[in-house]
């Protein structure tokens with residue numbers, strides 16, 4: 191039997207029963223659309239996480255003051271420690287072979303005042319290396335330098351959100367900003383970084399030289415953390431072991447004492463987030479897969495009705511010389527075609543919905559090619575699987591009985 | 598051409614045995630036009646199903662052109678139906694959703710290899726039954742007589758030696774019946790073997806031989822010189 195001729199006949203039949211074809215395709219289409227949409231959304235969310243992890247800086251280790259304990263999937267500081275200092279950052283930079291940059295860091299919420307209006311924001315005191323590590327450029331004005339750091343200059347680089355919130359979008363360069371009653375001069379606007387993994391605005395921030403922030407605003411001598419950039423991916427493994435003895439010696443810790451700092455791999459911190467969204471993708475993907483199965487049952491029903499209605503046609507074909515297997519193939523092909531048409535429309539609906547979802551959620555648009563191919567393949571397989579029973583039933587009909595059936 | 602010896606048929610349905618044919622012996626020569634007559638329920642259609650390889654006899658031997666068909670498997674029987682038997686049914690049995698031409702081409706769907714002149718053959722046959730300007734119509738746009746002519750064209754398209762027609766005019770008025778019978782006469786004149794079931798003597802008059810069944814046995818078998 192010629193395949194193209196069979197396809198032509200099947201299509202003829204399917205197009206003849208428009209409503210029924212539509213209904214059974216619909217089930218599969220919804221299933222496929224659900225898989226494509228859900229997996230697309232899941233992958234976009236994952237991609238979003240990956241993008242955010244990358245925006246935190248590559249090959250980055252975080253030395254945090256104090257001990258951290260994992261709690262509810264996130265880490266929490268157990269107590270405040272005052273032992274981590276800017277000197278530690280210099281030690282790491284100089285003595286840890288795998289470290290290329292080390293940047294002292296303190297960030298806290300502050301009250302900023304400009305032209306009498308007070309606004310809550312946050313101040314990050316950091317070494318100038320922070321800009322390189324986080325990939326921040328000056329959108330306007332300039333960034334502060336080592337010179338500003340050494341001279342404890344009261345200069346500030348503000349994030350785009352601060353420009354909107356405090357300066358009402360006007361050019362802030364050269365303006366004087368009061369931060370916790372200390373006057374700073376705005377010298378630059380930082381490039382936008384967007385939201386972090388928890389959805390916090392990373393642009394609602396003011397950067398100031400570490401020395402000025404610590405001494406003049408926060409009145410502390412210790413750091414919150416040190417951001418350490420490794421000189422390559424390989425050093426990420428060895429760097430913690432290089433830094434630990436350096437910091438312990440610097441903090442004069444006796445051998446029986448626990449570390450008073452915690453070294454974390456940024457990527458590691460985010461890995462759990464990523465795993466969560468991966469699990470989410472798999473879960474919703476499977477749920478959507480169930481609806482594909484339901485679509486398959488729809489095909490089964492439609493094929494059974496179709497075969498009952500077309501018993502005499504089957505008898506006629508047998509009389510004209512169709513073998514059992516010709517009848518089997520014809521109905522399998524019909525079921526497969528039905529499912530395939532459902533699959534294609536489902537893919538189109540799913541991809542369309544996917545673009546929309548990503549736009550709305552602000553995620554990067556990810557084409558879930560794998561899921562699309564799988565969903566299509568599975569839908570055709572479902573069609574053939576669920577078409578198998580009706581098709582076998584059709585093929586087993588005795589020619590004489592089928593031909594003279596009522597209807 | 599056809600040799601039936603000791604053909605018996607018993608239907609088993611729902612645990613009940615219905616014996617229908619009781620030892621039928623018939624021999625039909627090539628080119629004969631046989632009318633099969635008899636009261637309703639005597640097993641004419643049952644015999645036609647066996648002749649057309651749509652059903653197997655419970656006992657007995659069926660030889661077509663010297664070949665014993667009783668032992669052949671379903672695939673081989675299908676091929677024989679496709680190439681050597683043409684069916685004309687009382688209820689036409691056309692596919693409603695495809696054109697007249699496609700209906701006539703349907704047997705070729707199961708012919709290997711597909712003849713290159715399939716379309717020409719179908720078209721000239723449709724012309725032969727006066728439907729050349731109805732080729733792209735759907736069957737239900739045609740009258741009963743026209744539909745039956747399409748069915749005859751379909752039965753002839755693979756040039757079978759044997760034509761089986763079970764009450765081909767049973768659903769037609771006398772004018773249409775007359776047209777159909779003329780076509781059968783022509784087919785007969787071309788040398789094909791025809792077996793036709795009918796209830797009417799005038800129709801049987803077209804045949805060269807009349808076999809009458811009664812209660813599953815042959816009651817009479819008359820050849821006419823013509």
Ligand SMILES: Nc1ncnc2c1ncn2[C@@H]1O[C@H](COP(=O)(O)OP(=O)(O)OP(=O)(O)O)[C@@H](O)[C@H]1O
Nearest residue numbers: 608609610615617636637638639640641642643644
């Ligand atoms: N599939 C079947 N199962 C059981 N009995 C059947 C079956 N087909 C036919 N019969 C019985 O076999 C007998 C002969 O039927 P058949 O159709 O061959 O008669 P017929 O001579 O063609 O009658 P008619 O002139 O009415 O068409 C009938 O009694 C019928 O009820």
Ligand SMILES: [Mg+2]
Nearest residue numbers: 641642643763
């Ligand atoms: Mg009958």
